Amino acid sequence: MHIADLLRGLDYFGTVVFAISGALVAARKGMDWMGFAILATVTGIGGGTLRDLILDRPVFWVSHWEYIVLCVLTSLVTFYFVPHIRRRYSWLLWADAIGLAVFSVLGVQIALSTGTSPFIAIIMGMMTAAFGGLIRDVLAGEPPLLLHREIYASAALSGGVVYALLVVVLHQPIWALILGFIVALVVRALGIVYHWHLPAARSA
Template identity: 45%
Template structure:
């Protein structure tokens, strides 16, 4: 992915496209969860929507910003269509698990730096910047899992939130302590994507808490 940083309009357009891809992929994971739970088409749409825009909405509410998808209906439309389409195409997409994992990693990386970026724009301290990166990247999936009555995936082994955290940290630290602000977002997104990608490729996971009973 080559970014022509001098052509600001092209970059913005490219980021918008990336954003929509992230929304679409997240909505697809919501729809696939609805398929697993045997929901009706409305359930597919709602799980698609909350997964795609839940994290960013939580971020905006906490930071006191206008909710990002109110002004631009495309976010809601893409999420509704992508989630609802799984009602008819779910069996096709479940065989694409591997492809989806990589697209989802791209969406996560993008959302992590977008979330961190909004906190930076609000002059928030570094800890809030990191938190907002994680919330934006992981919040939607957490709401999806709660609505589908699952213990959120990101709490269990998955190297996912930690990748979002690393991406937001890279971005935040570069902005706070260096002059490379212009490249910071790209670097942060790359770090998040690479960590998540390594976890997918080598099937890495975090250790979980062992109760005494389990240790025996």
Template identity: 45%
Template sequence: MTDATATLAFVDFLATAIFAMTGALVASRKQLDMLAFVWFAAATGIGGGTLRDLLLDVPVFWIINPVYLSICIVVAVVMHFAASLVASRQTWILWADAFGMAFAAVVGTAKALELGASALVAVAMGLFSATAGGIIRDTLGQEPSIILRPEIYMSATVLGAVTVVGGHWFGQPMTLSMLAGFCVALTVRLAAIQFDLKLPVYKPRKGRPWGRKS
């Protein structure tokens, strides 16, 4: 294993742990038991990558390498006893989640490209990898989902994925393209957190009364 591969593997494990932590925090807010903590942590930590691999019709990553599932279980157990300490660091949690989101986006995009997927499909896989786990977490926890909030989250994911695709299109090494995509996604998300940036939302216009002639 080269140094670059080892670094990517370590960061991937770290991103899984961060997502698992956010899932366990939802379980803590619902005052659930330890098995529920494990379920929420695993669903969030490996849910996005599982969906990605199923859609790409490749072996699911955590079945090949159970270390990912083990990380989710360990995080869940630790959080069952330390959730109150972590939950008080809300800003830190948001920044850590941004890191996990950015990395998951570029990994999902790169994996799809390496399997020969088109640019559009690769971006979609990056989006699913970074957000599906959080959507599952929020749905199970009956909390407002990522896709129902006007935050710059999915758009940051897409920008990171598009950057990876662009680098690949112009013949750049995949590692360099992933690094660029990671920096773009992370920077956009952190800027949104720091300055409370949001995208414009749809506002319906008042319709004309029924029966009114043009």
């Protein structure tokens, strides 16, 4: 398999799981299917859109309209299955975690391909991974997972650092994708399962 196909496939996969997470938040808020479609789409493409604007690349979905179609179809499927889903919040956390792991790695890859420094590329990876979920939570009026969750941005950061090291230092793009994804997902999973958290400020 060509690496470009792998990247495209991973990107579709991350878009779909983030779209599911957006649709599950729409379900919690009792929205209609148009609300599902909008929240799923914004969550699925939001991070990549901000990344492309900041890197001054053409916004990816303007020429690749299949991303919008994927998000809308995903939202409709979720809409019809939601009444049958038990423990929806758990599903939301895991869909969000997989999207986070995929996009933290892909965001670094795309930023490096435009010639940014590895440091900025890692920041762009975190932004790609986190912004879709952030805008989902702000639009739905929920406290952002990104700011209030144990081990969330840290997971994106870990995955991005592993990816950047393996690509820039060891020139292993395939292993970088696989290990970066696994590290981000495992770190986030530890946060979800064991409620690990970083030290917090004492609230005023």
